[in-house]
Amino acid sequence: MAPPAAGMTLKAAPSVKQYTVAALAAALAMAAIITVFFVVLCPAHLAFSVAHTGFHRPSGPTGGTLQLSLTLAIDNQSRRAAVVYKSMFVDVSNSTAAVWDSWVRATVAPPMPMRQPRRRAVAVAATVDLVGPLAVEFAGDMTSSSFAVIVTAQARFKVGVAWTRLYDIKVSCAPVSFFPAAKANRHSGGGGAGDGLPVKCV
Secondary structure: OOOOOOOOOOOOOOOHHHHHHHHHHHHHHHHHHHHHHHHHOOOOOEEEEEEEEEEEOOOOOOOOEEEEEEEEEEEEOOOOOEEEEEEEEEEEEEOOOOOOOOEEEOEEOOOOOEEEOOOEEEEEEEEEEEEOHHHHHHHOOOOOOOEEEEEEEEEEEEEOOEEOOOEEEEEEEEEEOOOHHHHHHHHHOOOOOOOOOOEEEO
8 A cells, every 4th residue: 555645644534422522512503593583582472451441522412523542551571572563553343333344443642663672561542533423333322342452563572682573463352441331331240340441452
């Protein structure tokens, strides 16, 4: 057998132990990446509820304008993740309404995007303006507690300098009462303390 050429060095092939150590290191690195993705960058748990409701008649008599108002409470329970809402829509329905389309979109007061720090709750005010016959057809005799509130939003979550993808959020809150008579009926019927609020959203 000829001697090795000048300048050439011979290296021993990696041993089984070295292959095992390399495979273990790769597995640990992959586990770390998965942990960051699923634990650190997972969406925060957000708890939605309807904290306050009411109504107002800017135009006075029945048949004029009726304004329904509500306040959403959104609790960010995460210790790590802040939230930025890119968009938020609030729809109110009445299952006993006399109109074919029983859904009305509310006007959300806070401008978007809206930021929510970690471990903080925010209040979001929204109003529904019912004009003319719609005020009577949608609200009925103003004793209904069959209203429902649907919240749809898009949000990103931030942990440190890292952002998650854009998430879709949709929750439903029911039954909701806007009028004193309906709130009193819910209370007398065992609907909960006070006026039955807050109403948790699921």
